[in-house]
Amino acid sequence: MPYEFLTTARDGSIEYLTLNRPDVRNAFNEQVIAELADWAAKTRDAAERRELRAVVIAGAGKLFCAGADVTSMSKTVRYSEEENLRDAMAMSRMFSAINELPLAVIGRVQGAALGGGAGLAAVCDIVVASDDAVFGFTEVKLGIIPAVISPFALAKIGQSSARELFLTGARFPASRAKEIGLVHAVVAIAELDATVDRYVQEILTAGPEAVAAAKALIPHVWELTIEEAMTITARAIATRRVSAEGQDGLRAFLEKRKPSWWSAR
Numbered sequence: 111m112p113y114e115f116l117t118t119a120r121d122g123s124i125e126y127l128t129l130n131r132p133d134v135r136n137a138f139n140e141q142v143i144a145e146l147a148d149w150a151a152k153t154r155d156a157a158e159r160r161e162l163r164a165v166v167i168a169g170a171g172k173l174f175c176a177g178a179d180v181t182s183m184s185k186t187v188r189y190s191e192e193e194n195l196r197d198a199m200a201m202s203r204m205f206s207a208i209n210e211l212p213l214a215v216i217g218r219v220q221g222a223a224l225g226g227g228a229g230l231a232a233v234c235d236i237v238v239a240s241d242d243a244v245f246g247f248t249e250v251k252l253g254i255i256p257a258v259i260s261p262f263a264l265a266k267i268g269q270s271s272a273r274e275l276f277l278t279g280a281r282f283p284a285s286r287a288k289e290i291g292l293v294h295a296v297v298a299i300a301e302l303d304a305t306v307d308r309y310v311q312e313i314l315t316a317g318p319e320a321v322a323a324a325k326a327l328i329p330h331v332w333e334l335t336i337e338e339a340m341t342i343t344a345r346a347i348a349t350r351r352v353s354a355e356g357q358d359g360l361r362a363f364l365e366k367r368k369p370s371w372w373s374a375r
């Protein structure tokens with residue numbers, strides 16, 4: 111599928127994805143959602159083939175992403191409830207597909223991440239933001255709600271911040287986004303790419319299967335009691351220890367060499 115609104119570039123096992131609709135601040139319309147869903151499916155396959163170890167998601171132009179396309183959303187008032195449901199489900203599946211990618215997803219946020227743009231930041235594992243970036247779950251200002259993005263946003267910011275920010279729709283600075291766990295590093299815009307690169311480098315020196323397994327473990331364990339988690343976490347570490355990757359990593363440390371999957375850029 112050729113993309114109209116996304117650009118992709120590969121550098122070894124890293125994929126760089128750019129939302130490329132700068133005229134409308136990279137807002138998501140139906141086409142963007144379909145393209146992102148297609149990209150996520152292909153990226154999952156490439157990650158499972160071990161061709162990719164991390165992706166960096168960025169936005170072209172002044173800012174990361176202004177969320178759902180309000181112009182195309184205004185057309186949905188003519189849709190039946192059933193058609194609206196289909197439309198919202200497509201967005202929900204797209205976010206979920208990115209959220210569950212079995213590799214590290216790094217968000218590079220400049221300018222602003224609003225509404226679905228903040229949702230896109232929430233489905234990234236690691237988010238680096240420029241210190242002038244603005245965030246917001248602004249939907250209530252339009253008389254709608256941050257529904258589709260809520261599971262992903264809640265998993266990052268928790269109920270207390272969500273109560274304040276979902277209800278007010280207030281815009282807040284990158285420093286606040288970091289305090290509440292939506293963002294992991296806030297740097298000057300000139301430092302954005304170098305900081306993203308440092309995270310990429312960390313991922314390239316971590317076992318790729320271990321990264322995917324650690325990512326899958328987090329939401330799974332979160333749902334469980336400690337009692338229930340015991341057998342699952344014991345099994346998870348036992349599996350990693352006997353895996354070729356785990357054996358290589360543990361031996362490499364003892365033999366003071368780099369494991370086979372260690373890669374420097």
Ligand code: COA
Pocket residue numbers: 133134135137172173176177178179180181222224225226248249252
């Ligand atoms: N959907 C559709 N179009 C959007 C958009 C959105 N979410 N956000 C911005 N645009 C469009 C604007 O309508 C404008 O179009 P025009 O040039 O035809 O007038 C263009 O993008 C540039 O927007 P502008 O506001 O002039 O740019 P800016 O850089 O000064 O501000 C934002 C950018 C994102 C801060 C501002 O546009 C904004 O607040 N947008 C709404 C974001 C929002 O609430 N999203 C949640 C949606 S649920």
